[in-house]
Amino acid sequence: MTEWGLAALVVWPLLWGALTLVMPVRWAALPGVLGGVFFGTWVLTWAPQSVALGGWLPPLGLSWRLDGVSQFMIALVAWVGGLSSLYAWWDRSLPSAFWGLWLGVWAAMNALLLTADVFHFYVTLELLSVAAVALVALTPGPAATRAAFRYLLVSLTGSMLFLLGVALLYGRYGVLDMLLLRDAMQGDGITALALAVMTLGLMAKAAVFPLHGWLPQAHAKAQTVVSAVLSALVIKAGLYGLLRLWLDLFAPLTSQPDSQAGWVLALLGTVAIFWGGYQAFRTPALKPLVAWSTVAQVGVLVLALALMVEATTRDSDGLTETLWRGWVWLVAAHALAKAGWFLAAGTVQKRAGETRLAGLGVALQRSPLSVFAMALAVVSLAGLPLSMGFLGKWWLLSLAWELQAWLWLAVSLLGSLLTLAYGWRVLNLGLSTGHGAEPLTPQAPLQTVPTRLDAVALILSALSVLGALGGYWYWEAGA
Amino acid sequence: MIWLDLMLVGLILGLAWRCVHAIELMEAVVVFVALGMLVALAWARLQAPDAALAEAAIGAGLAGALLLATLRQLPAQAVRPQPLHWLWWGLWGLFGVTLLWAIGSILSTPVSLMPWVNTHLPEAGVSHPVTAVLLNFRALDTALELAVLLWAWMAQRALGESPDTSFHPVQGRVLATAVKALLPLMGLVAVYVLWRGSSAPGGAFQSGAVLAAAWLMLWLADLPGLDPRRWSVRLGWLGGVMVFFLVGLLGLVQGIGFMGYRPDQATGLILLIESAAALSIGLLLASMVLASLPGIKGRRA
Numbered sequence: 146m147t148e149w150g151l152a153a154l155v156v157w158p159l160l161w162g163a164l165t166l167v168m169p170v171r172w173a174a175l176p177g178v179l180g181g182v183f184f185g186t187w188v189l190t191w192a193p194q195s196v197a198l199g200g201w202l203p204p205l206g207l208s209w210r211l212d213g214v215s216q217f218m219i220a221l222v223a224w225v226g227g228l229s230s231l232y233a234w235w236d237r238s239l240p241s242a243f244w245g246l247w248l249g250v251w252a253a254m255n256a257l258l259l260t261a262d263v264f265h266f267y268v269t270l271e272l273l274s275v276a277a278v279a280l281v282a283l284t285p286g287p288a289a290t291r292a293a294f295r296y297l298l299v300s301l302t303g304s305m306l307f308l309l310g311v312a313l314l315y316g317r318y319g320v321l322d323m324l325l326l327r328d329a330m331q332g333d334g335i336t337a338l339a340l341a342v343m344t345l346g347l348m349a350k351a352a353v354f355p356l357h358g359w360l361p362q363a364h365a366k367a368q369t370v371v372s373a374v375l376s377a378l379v380i381k382a383g384l385y386g387l388l389r390l391w392l393d394l395f396a397p398l399t400s401q402p403d404s405q406a407g408w409v410l411a412l413l414g415t416v417a418i419f420w421g422g423y424q425a426f427r428t429p430a431l432k433p434l435v436a437w438s439t440v441a442q443v444g445v446l447v448l449a450l451a452l453m454v455e456a457t458t459r460d461s462d463g464l465t466e467t468l469w470r471g472w473v474w475l476v477a478a479h480a481l482a483k484a485g486w487f488l489a490a491g492t493v494q495k496r497a498g499e500t501r502l503a504g505l506g507v508a509l510q511r512s513p514l515s516v517f518a519m520a521l522a523v524v525s526l527a528g529l530p531l532s533m534g535f536l537g538k539w540w541l542l543s544l545a546w547e548l549q550a551w552l553w554l555a556v557s558l559l560g561s562l563l564t565l566a567y568g569w570r571v572l573n574l575g576l577s578t579g580h581g582a583e584p585l586t587p588q589a590p591l592q593t594v595p596t597r598l599d600a601v602a603l604i605l606s607a608l609s610v611l612g613a614l615g616g617y618w619y620w621e622a623g624a
Numbered sequence: 625m626i627w628l629d630l631m632l633v634g635l636i637l638g639l640a641w642r643c644v645h646a647i648e649l650m651e652a653v654v655v656f657v658a659l660g661m662l663v664a665l666a667w668a669r670l671q672a673p674d675a676a677l678a679e680a681a682i683g684a685g686l687a688g689a690l691l692l693a694t695l696r697q698l699p700a701q702a703v704r705p706q707p708l709h710w711l712w713w714g715l716w717g718l719f720g721v722t723l724l725w726a727i728g729s730i731l732s733t734p735v736s737l738m739p740w741v742n743t744h745l746p747e748a749g750v751s752h753p754v755t756a757v758l759l760n761f762r763a764l765d766t767a768l769e770l771a772v773l774l775w776a777w778m779a780q781r782a783l784g785e786s787p788d789t790s791f792h793p794v795q796g797r798v799l800a801t802a803v804k805a806l807l808p809l810m811g812l813v814a815v816y817v818l819w820r821g822s823s824a825p826g827g828a829f830q831s832g833a834v835l836a837a838a839w840l841m842l843w844l845a846d847l848p849g850l851d852p853r854r855w856s857v858r859l860g861w862l863g864g865v866m867v868f869f870l871v872g873l874l875g876l877v878q879g880i881g882f883m884g885y886r887p888d889q890a891t892g893l894i895l896l897i898e899s900a901a902a903l904s905i906g907l908l909l910a911s912m913v914l915a916s917l918p919g920i921k922g923r924r925a
Contacts, residue, residue: 152882156869159771163862166778167855199875199884201761205740242782249775256768268768275772279779313726319735335726 147191151209153184154219154255162248165241171234174244178230181251185223188216195261203262203322210261210323213466217473218258218385225377225484225605226251232488232601233370238495240283243368249276250379257382263311263394264321266386270307270350274300277379280371281363292362299349299359303383306346313339323394330397340395344387351383353447354417357440361424364436369491372432376439377484381476384446388472391454392464400457407458411451415556417444422563426570430500431490434567435483442479442526445541445560448553449475452544459548470620471540478525478534478609485606486522489515490571492602496594502574508591509575514599516575521606523568527561533612536620629669636662645705649698653691660684673825674754681833686909689840693916749890750822758827759894763883767868770901774865777908780915803845810838818902822891828864828898832905839910857907864904868897 161177193216196209226247233239233247250273257269278300282293311321317335318326330336345356352360360380364372391399391410399406421441425434453468493515494500497508509516521532528538538561545554639659646652660683667676741753741761748756758766814834821827851857871893875884885893 148882149876152873152876156873160866160869163771163774163865166781166861167858196881198764198882199760200881201744201884204737205744206761207764240782242778245778246775246782249771249778252771253768265762265765265768268765268772272768272772272775275775275779279775279782282779282783309723313730315736316727316730317733317735319737321737335729338722338726 147194148196150184150187150191151196151211151259153180154188154259155252157181157184157252158248158255159252162245162252165245165248170241170244174230174234174248177244177248177251178227181248182223182227185219185226185255188219188223191216204320204325207260207262207265208322209259211259214385214388214469214473215258217477218381219255221381221473221477221480222251222254222258222378224608225480226374228601228605229370229373229377229484229488232373232598235595235597235601236368236370239368239370243280243283243371246276246279246283247374250280250374254378254382258385261323262321263314263323263326266389267304267308267311270304270382270386273379273382274304274350277375280375281367283371284366284368288362289366292359292366295359296363299356303346303349303356306342306349307386308346310339310341310343310346313342323389327394327396330395332398332401336395336398340390340398343390347383347386347390348413349383351380351387351447352440352443353383353387354413354420354440354444357417357421357443360440361428361433361436364439364487365430365433369488369495372436372491373484373487376436376487377480380439380443381480384443384450384476387447387450388469391450392457392468396457396463399454400461400463402458404454404458407451407454410447410454411553414444414446414448414451415553417441417447418556418560418563419444422560422567425567426563429502431494431502431505431571432487432500434502434571435486435490438486438526438564438567439483441560441563442483445557446472446475446479448557449541449544452541452548452550452553455548455550456544467540468544471537471544474533474619475537475541478532478537478612481605481609481612482522482525482534485518485602485604485609486526488602488605489518489522489599492594492598495598496591498589498592502570506574506577509571511591512575512599514596514603516572518599518603518606519568519575520572521603521610523564523572525606525609527564527568531613532610533616534609536613536616632662632666632669636666647703647705649695649703653688653695656691657684657688660688674827674830677825677830678833681830682909686833686836686913689913690916693913696917747887747890749885749887749894752821752823752825754825755821755827755894759897760885760890763868763872766901767865767872767883770864770868770904773905773908774862777861777912780912784915800845803841806841807838810834810841814838814902814906818895818898821898822895828901829905831898831902832909835902835906836909836913839906840913843910843914852911857911860903860907861911862904864897864901867900871897 157180158177161173161180164173188211191211193212197203197206198208199206202208230247233243253269253273253276257266257273260266260269278293278297281296282290313335314326315321317339318329320326320329349356364376367375391407398404418441421437421439421444425437425441428434428437449472453464453472456468457463493505493508493512496512497505499505499508525532525534528534538557541557542554545551545557636659639655639662643652643655643659646655660679664676664680664684667673667679738753741757744761745751745753745756748760750756750759814831817826817834818828818831821831871885872883876882878886880886
């Protein structure tokens with residue numbers, strides 16, 4: 146039965162997405178989304194397993210592998226994607242072409258999270274990029290087109306680098322299955338080169354500093370719901386790839402006791418935290434602020450990966466339950482909070498007909514639900530106590546503590562402070578009574594935007610805080 | 625033969641250089657098409673005729689057509705290539721040398737999955753190893769590649785206006801008559817290439833490229849063509865992906881597993897998938913080129 150479910154994770158959204166070309170779009174989108182949420186939730190009850198597609202065992206065929214990481218990531222895609230779809234359903238300004246493209250993104254994400262084959266991973270990346278770039282380009286106007294084109298070029302270069310790495314691995318070892326590759330892996334130059342180019346490729350897709358240049362424009366110019374799913378989910382595909390490469394596929398290389406490669410990742414993550422935070426602090430408009438915050442948060446996730454790699458060099462257990470559970474939790478907290486923040490920010494911008502923070506004061510004060518959503522998102526992103534982000538940060542800090550990596554511990558604390566600083570820029574406007582520096586007369590009459598859009602944003606942000614209640618089930622009962 | 629190979633390598637590098645450094649975009653596109661043909665030759669020399677056919681038909685032919693169609697919509701412009709900083713030269717040079725070294729050391733220890741493929745070829749339903757890998761052993765790769773093509777078309781539709789169908793013939797009777805005479809032949813070639821794919825180089829992508837060319841000629845001659853409002857055309861776009869995945873689910877029903885075939889039905893099912901895929905690929909590629917040509921409307925000969 147679960148094999149049907151696994152197939153449905155990919156086939157269901159893909160077929161309904163394709164059907165949007167021949168059916169009334171919403172009639173195809175509705176079953177596509179509902180089924181996606183259903184199968185993506187059901188996946189949590191299945192036992193971890195491997196499936197050889199078509200009955201052809203690796204190395205000949207390609208296989209799917211469902212493990213804890215992929216299970217929770219698929220469920221995350223389903224929930225954040227499902228709630229974002231609800232927003233899209235009510236957002237009247239969204240072109241109908243969104244639905245087919247978005248279901249394609251969903252199917253590609255699920256396929257990417259399931260695959261245990263490096264070449265197939267590349268194929269899923271390709272489908273994901275085509276659909277994601279088109280989603281950015283849905284916004285009319287030259288600015289969005291330019292941003293989308295830039296995203297396309299970076300994303301394609303990333304794919305090509307990844308493919309080059311796959312070719313090198315196949316040339317060296319003659320297999321493409323991840324488990325077989327890991328068992329055969331030697332610490333030679335070709336393998337190191339493959340790791341380097343594949344890492345570079347995925348870093349470009351995940352917007353890891355210094356390859357983040359495309360993200361602020363692409364995520365800020367996109368339609369509101371597109372920004373949310375790209376920032377919350379699509380860049381996680383690249384990060385998930387990095388996790389698989391560094392802690393699974395290339396583990397024989399990266400977990401050598403004298404391996405220092407992890408520190409390069411840590412350094413890049415650190416620079417991303419500060420640079421992204423600084424830019425978010427000084428950018429004049431709202432959605433670019435949230436987009437720059439994504440650059441900083443990607444830095445946190447990469448720093449966490451680096452610490453995990455370092456942990457595997459200290460003891461030989463490899464990717465332990467504590468390690469992956471912590472990382473996935475951090476990813477989930479970020480995805481929920483960032484989706485909530487982007488949806489709230491987009492709603493407020495729609496209401497104001499304006500993007501600059503300076504002109505958003507009145508619209509913010511007339512959108513209490515959205516301001517609340519943004520506040521909760523900031524709380525979770527900064528890791529304030531009792532939120533879901535707090536448990537993630539706590540895990541990260543205790544990992545740094547165990548490794549006695551004091552510098553990185555300080556970095557992640559400072560990152561939280563920066564998050565509060567740029568988050569406060571927005572909240573301050575929404576909460577001030579008008580005696581501050583910002584004038585509170587509306588430049589233009591406010592647009593009518595239904596309140597239920599604010600409500601969806603609030604649900605996502607609230608989940609990024611209240612998710613902490615699931616902590617016991619996730620950390621203790623599940624382990 | 626070594627001289628031929630060296631000449632080919634030199635020409636490919638030279639054309640690639642020329643393509644990047646062309647001042648006129650038109651020149652860059654033309655050089656790109658020529659480059660595609662030479663790369664196809666290189667594939668042929670590497671004894672990969674399937675890749676050579678696909679590269680010639682799609683890499684050089686249809687990609688070239690798409691680029692030319694896009695170029696028509698741009699205002700005439702000369703690009704001024706920026707000189708590259710010497711640091712980048714150094715970086716890329718180092719990368720190139722490392723890559724050459726890596727490939728060189730791979731060549732001394734060749735390993736591949738060919739022995740596995742050959743062992744299981746009798747159960748695959750087709751006797752051509754490339755088709756067996758693409759349509760059977762790693763069928764999901766190919767199914768998702770078809771989906772990539774479909775989504776690329778979806779992306780193009782989302783961005784631009786729909787293809788212009790109120791087009792008038794660019795030429796008179798000669799073209800129309802020639803097309804009428806050629807079309808059955810092209811159909812025959814497409815079917816032959818598809819059929820050959822089970823035992824020799826060929827298959828859905830190559831056959832689809834021929835079909836796409838046939839549809840474009842139909843359209844040029846203003847014969848009944850590819851009206852996207854027609855249901856048959858719309859269904860044709862997704863037919864390949866749909867049939868592929870439905871057959872994949874059939875494998876699940878029969879207990880073979882997702883994307884699997886019962887060995888005695890494999891030949892028929894693969895042929896079914898390939899036929900649907902070739903039709904879809906042809907329709908999608910032709911629609912992509914047509915949709916890039918809205919400006920041509922009303923230009924009479």
